[in-house]
Amino acid sequence: MRAACAALLLWAAPVLAQPAAFQVVGDTIPASLTGTPGDAARGRAIVTTRQRGLCLLCHSGPFPEEPFQGDLAPSLAGAGARLTKGQLRLRLVDGRRLNPATLMPAYYSTEGLVRVGRAWQGRTVLSAEEIEDVVAFLVTLQE
Template identity: 65%
Template sequence: MLAGALLALPGGTAAQELRSYAVVGDAIPFSLTGAAGDAARGRALVVERSSTCILCHSGPFPEQKFQGDLAPDLSGSSSRASEGQLRLRLVDAPRLNAATIMPSYYRVDGLNRVGTLWRGKPILSAEQIEDIVAYLMTLRE
């Protein structure tokens, strides 16, 4: 997902402090919130054209006329990755692939070229990350 396009949402999670998490291998095995996310809210976030996934990804979203083609199709996400692996990809995809165009949705340190209004603020909240993970886990092939 293109970081530049995502910056259209100034600080939606600005008032939140980042919660700690542990990376184990290629995953964050435990929920950022300590609870499961809501798949319905996660789907709404995924298809929100102005902010997240559908800008670059396509998937089982028949109501969305235009879907991204820069990144893998989200159909079958849970068949290809575990919950923890999906969580790490949302939190900090460049940790796994430094050349990815997918932004770090829940990281604020060590980033370059961040607009003043967004410095020190994650793109998504911990709850939103968990909601998206919950939705992606419903996508099986």
């Protein structure tokens, strides 16, 4: 399953050469990666677009217009009630810091990855701005 999820990430285009520095505190990255809040509407588009975030490959959520949602990972419904912005941010940046065996892709990491395609080497899946947009959206999911 992990290989299938990782292989499907190849559909999205890589973003940056190197991610910006961030500080992990406990189970969070408390500070915004960009210094500014994200845009929830753009974040929703990333979450639901199968060509960008691919979130619905593994997750389900309150997206009735999106068929074929995943069931490998927890539902995104209520994510903003269960987790803080900082907790969501760390899970998006690199969930391996919390669970080394996670299936969750490291959307904003270039370190410790294996079998990375040439186009992806040294690049992140999402930009800092896109991470902040997804965080801004996920915190709106309170039910």
